[in-house]
Amino acid sequence: QSVLTQPPSVSAAPGQKVTISCSGSSSNIGINYVSWYQQLPGAAPKVLIYDNDKRPSGIPDRFSGSKSGTSGTLGITGLQTGDEAVYYCATLDSSLTVALFGGGTKLTVL
Amino acid sequence: QVVLQESGPGLVKPSETLSLTCTVSGAPVSSYYWSWIRQPAGKGPEWIGRMYTSGKTTYNPSLKSRVTLSTDTSKNQFSLKLSSVTAADTAVYYCAREWTSIFGVAPRTDWFDPWGQGILVTVSS
Numbered sequence A: 001q002s003v004l005t006q007p008p009s010v011s012a013a014p015g016q017k018v019t020i021s022c023s024g025s026s027s028n029i030g031i032n033y034v035s036w037y038q039q040l041p042g043a044a045p046k047v048l049i050y051d052n053d054k055r056p057s058g059i060p061d062r063f064s065g066s067k068s069g070t071s072g073t074l075g076i077t078g079l080q081t082g083d084e085a086v087y088y089c090a091t092l093d094s095s096l097t098v099a100l101f102g103g104g105t106k107l108t109v110l
Numbered sequence B: 001q002v003v004l005q006e007s008g009p010g011l012v013k014p015s016e017t018l019s020l021t022c023t024v025s026g027a028p029v030s031s032y033y034w035s036w037i038r039q040p041a042g043k044g045p046e047w048i049g050r051m052y053t054s055g056k057t058t059y060n061p062s063l064k065s066r067v068t069l070s071t072d073t074s075k076n077q078f079s080l081k082l083s084s085v086t087a088a089d090t091a092v093y094y095c096a097r098e099w100t101s102i103f104g105v106a107p108r109t110d111w112f113d114p115w116g117q118g119i120l121v122t123v124s125s
Helices: none
Strands: A009-012 A020-024 A037-041 A046-049 A063-068 A070-077 A084-092 A098-101 A105-109 B002-007 B016-025 B034-040 B046-050 B056-059 B067-074 B079-082 B091-100 B110-115 B118-122
Touching: A009 A020, A020 A084, A020 A105, A020 B079, A020 B091, A037 B110, A046 A063, A046 A070, A046 B110, A070 A084, A084 B110, A098 B046, B002 B091, B016 B034, B016 B091, B016 B118, B046 B067, B046 B079, B046 B091, B056 B067
Parallel strands: A009 A105
Antiparallel strands: A020 A070, A037 A046, A037 A084, A063 A070, A084 A098, A084 A105, B002 B016, B016 B079, B034 B046, B034 B091, B046 B056, B067 B079, B091 B110, B091 B118
16 A cells, blocks of 8 residues: 555546646655656656656646645646556655655546 | 666566666766666556665665665666565566655655666566
8 A cells, every 4th residue: 555645546538637636644745846657558657747846848738736735736637538547646755765656546538 | 868778587486586687878877866666567666776876775665675786887787686586576677767855955856767668577486
């Protein structure tokens, strides 16, 4: 069981918006930045968001991130069928310098 | 462009040692932070450990007693050894460059980019 809690699945229609939550604690998300990854079937995870709300070069602005207290949120607008993937949040556990990942949320674009 | 490629046996017997190598192109392994991450089928990734500053390491406490990371700067590679493996160690193993400020003040950053393509390692007799 992951220290970071994500909903197992979310779904929405093409063109719509979806949000994915990631719940942690005061010793991880509460005091460190959150990153988000997209994992397409059969592929390695790819970073979408780092430092809560920053996008690496090449990531479209349809993807956004935010953090409030001990939770992070990934937002995706203008959903496309190609966005169907599993999304993971991640952060650092400061007490152990351990990198933590969430259990993942499967996005279905209906 | 930085590219990482994992290599090693895809099948390891129980109680033996899993050995994988990550070959890096486009950046020196003597610089930056480099991590190993694994992912059992259908589960989230699990961070194994990191290398930095020419040989220093940090390990996940859950695996620390069985893990050894090392680097070969002449080949621009870093390696993972996991001893006494069981079926629970069956997973896809990834290497990745880690962007982190673990020794700085909070809030600390920590993210992974790029990742290797991954290698499936099965533990079975």
